[in-house]
Amino acid sequence: xxxxxxxxxxxxxxxxxxxxxxxxxxxxxxxxxxxxxxxxxxxxxxxxxxxxxxxxxxxxxxxxxxxxxxxxxxxxxxxxxxxxxxxxxxxxxxxxxxxxxxxxxxxxxxxxxxxxxxxxxxxxxxxxxxxxxxxxxxxxxxxxxxxxxxxxxxxxxxxxxxxxxxxxxxxxxxxxxxxxxxxxxxxxxxxxxxxxxxxxxxxxxxxxxxxxxxxxxxxxxxxxxxxxxxxxxxxxxxxxxxxxxxxxxxxxxxxxxxxxxxxxxxxxxxxxxxxxxxxxxxxxxxxxxxxxxxxxxxxxxxxxxxxxxxxxxxxxxxxxxxxxxxxxxxxxxxxxxxxxxxxxxxxxxxxxxxxxxxxxxxxxxxxxxxxxxxxxxxxxxxxxxxxxxxxxxxxxxxxxxxxxxxxxxxxxxxxxxxxxxxxxxxxxxxxxxxxxxxxxxxxxxxxxxxxxxxxxxxxxxxxxxxxxxxxxxxxxxxxxxxxxxxxxxxxxxxxxxxxxxxxxx
Amino acid sequence: xxxxxxxxxxxxxxxxxxxxxxxxxxxxxxxxxxxxxxxxxxxxxxxxxxxxxxxxxxxxxxxxxxxxxxxxxxxxxxxxxxxxxxxxxxxxxxxxxxxxxxxxxxxxxxxxxxxxxxxxxxxxxxxxxxxxxxxxxxxxxxxxxxxxxxxxxxxxxxxxxx
Numbered sequence: 001x002x003x004x005x006x007x008x009x010x011x012x013x014x015x016x017x018x019x020x021x022x023x024x025x026x027x028x029x030x031x032x033x034x035x036x037x038x039x040x041x042x043x044x045x046x047x048x049x050x051x052x053x054x055x056x057x058x059x060x061x062x063x064x065x066x067x068x069x070x071x072x073x074x075x076x077x078x079x080x081x082x083x084x085x086x087x088x089x090x091x092x093x094x095x096x097x098x099x100x101x102x103x104x105x106x107x108x109x110x111x112x113x114x115x116x117x118x119x120x121x122x123x124x125x126x127x128x129x130x131x132x133x134x135x136x137x138x139x140x141x142x143x144x145x146x147x148x149x150x151x152x153x154x155x156x157x158x159x160x161x162x163x164x165x166x167x168x169x170x171x172x173x174x175x176x177x178x179x180x181x182x183x184x185x186x187x188x189x190x191x192x193x194x195x196x197x198x199x200x201x202x203x204x205x206x207x208x209x210x211x212x213x214x215x216x217x218x219x220x221x222x223x224x225x226x227x228x229x230x231x232x233x234x235x236x237x238x239x240x241x242x243x244x245x246x247x248x249x250x251x252x253x254x255x256x257x258x259x260x261x262x263x264x265x266x267x268x269x270x271x272x273x274x275x276x277x278x279x280x281x282x283x284x285x286x287x288x289x290x291x292x293x294x295x296x297x298x299x300x301x302x303x304x305x306x307x308x309x310x311x312x313x314x315x316x317x318x319x320x321x322x323x324x325x326x327x328x329x330x331x332x333x334x335x336x337x338x339x340x341x342x343x344x345x346x347x348x349x350x351x352x353x354x355x356x357x358x359x360x361x362x363x364x365x366x367x368x369x370x371x372x373x374x375x376x377x378x379x380x381x382x383x384x385x386x387x388x389x390x391x392x393x394x395x396x397x398x399x400x401x402x403x404x405x406x407x408x409x410x411x412x413x414x415x416x417x418x419x420x421x422x423x424x425x426x427x428x429x430x431x432x433x434x435x436x437x438x439x440x441x442x443x444x445x446x447x448x449x450x451x452x453x454x455x456x457x458x459x460x461x462x463x464x465x466x467x468x469x470x471x472x473x474x475x476x477x478x479x480x481x482x483x484x485x486x487x488x489x490x491x492x493x494x495x496x497x498x499x500x501x502x503x504x505x
Numbered sequence: 506x507x508x509x510x511x512x513x514x515x516x517x518x519x520x521x522x523x524x525x526x527x528x529x530x531x532x533x534x535x536x537x538x539x540x541x542x543x544x545x546x547x548x549x550x551x552x553x554x555x556x557x558x559x560x561x562x563x564x565x566x567x568x569x570x571x572x573x574x575x576x577x578x579x580x581x582x583x584x585x586x587x588x589x590x591x592x593x594x595x596x597x598x599x600x601x602x603x604x605x606x607x608x609x610x611x612x613x614x615x616x617x618x619x620x621x622x623x624x625x626x627x628x629x630x631x632x633x634x635x636x637x638x639x640x641x642x643x644x645x646x647x648x649x650x651x652x653x654x655x656x657x658x659x660x661x662x663x664x665x666x667x
Contacts, residue, residue: 219626220597223592224589399646401607411605411607
């Protein structure tokens with residue numbers, strides 16, 4: 001087996017002492033930031049980019065991947081004990097998990113989340129191992145037209161499926177794309193949206209945008225909302241050993257959650273949020289005791305937690321094989337690759353195979369480390385939740401400004417950070433999702449390049465996008481995704497009308 | 506998953522958001538229209554994406570205007586009826602202090618100010634504790650970054666002291 005050989009070679013890379021250490025650093029840091037509200041994996045990796053620039057690439061990526069996995073484990077703890085999800089993928093966990101904690105079953109909720117995450121993360125990594133080579137073969141047949149069409153599909157999926165409405169998703173995505181336009185156009189040397197400001201000629205650094213939208217925007221938003229600011233922590237009560245009954249009720253949701261989460265991560269459909277919702281509703285439908293849902297049903301923690309970890313493994317498939325980010329964190333990871341002069345895509349697997357396979361192998365190891373960190377040691381992590389909000393956010397903003405300032409030692413960057421923070425605040429206040437903006441910022445320039453390259457090759461003939469079969473297929477998929485919400489709403493209305501006409505008789 | 510708010514749409518915020526998006530589109534079109542380009546670039550030049558983006562922004566902006574005018578409750582619901590501006594102002598002051606004071610006064614002082622402002626914005630009443638943590642944290646950060654990681658931060662007034 002091709003994949004198995006590569007994986008074994010990967011383990012040789014991942015099991016060196018230095019790389020084990022980076023993995024441990026990554027998963028520990030990931031758990032830490034997952035638990036702390038107000039700071040997530042995309043933000044942390046963005047802040048670490050300047051510091052890691054001098055590190056060996058393999059070690060850095062092993063750390064980043066551990067961090068991404070770890071954040072998913074850690075955020076479930078916060079959801080369960082604090083009722084404020086650490087990351088968007090854990091919103092559903094907070095629903096049932098916090099109810100369990102209030103009824104003195106917090107420990108069992110933590111256990112089913114951690115074990116479910118481990119199982120889903122491991123199965124997800126196995127799927128990643130065997131699916132990646134298949135994707136690489138497919139990707140080798142892509143030209144600029146196919147890449148452009150694929151990105152159109154990813155764009156549509158991200159704006160249609162993330163957030164509360166399509167118009168908000170589209171607006172957020174385009175805002176990111178516009179921020180990405182600022183600076184000198186690579187192909188012609190033309191300056192765009194720079195208004196004669198010299199500091200804008202190189203474009204706005206992605207770290208500044210990510211930190212501004214996430215850290216500053218979040219701090220402003222929470223500070224303006226007394227209801228979010230003052231929260232109450234539930235103590236860990238009960239035994240960490242799940243009862244036989246808990247196991248019996250958890251294992252099927254774990255597997256079903258994995259089955260939902262992984263494909264959603266692979267598809268350019270926007271990361272971890274949707275599969276957790278789907279898993280929750282599926283478990284509620286299948287449960288013999290649906291009345292327990294909303295009161296602390298263990299299935300409602302087990303399923304979604306498995307789904308979000310499996311989705312994280314899924315997100316890595318298009319990121320590594322196609323260079324296509326489908327979540328905000330994946331977008332930042334793509335920037336990290338570019339910082340090392342690496343371009344994720346099929347060539348990464350031949351050119352830097354020891355890095356890629358070392359990274360994949362490290363995920364297996366990281367999952368085991370995370371299970372140990374998050375089950376027996378959960379009591380230690382919980383103390384982090386006792387850090388008062390004012391001090392926590394003060395620290396986050398100090399580190400954010402350090403990270404941004406040390407990029408170019410420029411106070412213009414700090415001013416941009418504040419302005420982008422205000423944008424993030426307004427977006428949160430009016431319910432605009434942030435992730436499409438970050439994806440648009442990073443995919444936008446790549447998409448434009450492929451688009452113009454395709455037109456250059458075809459000498460300005462726009463029909464290349466529909467005469468190439470693969471390109472056409474992606475564009476058709478994009479149209480379908482775009483239309484789905486409208487069709488669903490129409491069906492809903494028709495069903496409601498029929499129900500209304502039935503009732504009076 | 507779509508929420509329907511029970512409150513009637515009292516917010517006029519949708520107008521601001523819609524007009525804001527359209528204004529941004531106007532800026533982009535203005536910028537793109539003023540580019541000086543050789544004519545053979547027209548088919549695949551640097552103007553296509555700005556024009557496409559502004560078209561999408563105008564579409565989204567008009568949609569919000571229409572939804573708000575039609576009084577759709579989901580058009581632009583406000584999270585809470587009234588935000589606490591005190592927190593926003595305090596954090597803004599802290600960040601602007603960092604922008605304008607980091608070079609003249611030095612990182613340690615400006616970062617401590619930022620920390621204190623943020624804590625204050627989060628409604629902390631223990632100002633003594635906040636001030637001590639602010640100074641210790643910014644001093645420690647400065648030392649770790651400049652001495653261990655070799656990243657330069659401005660020393661400002663404390664030049665030669667630390």
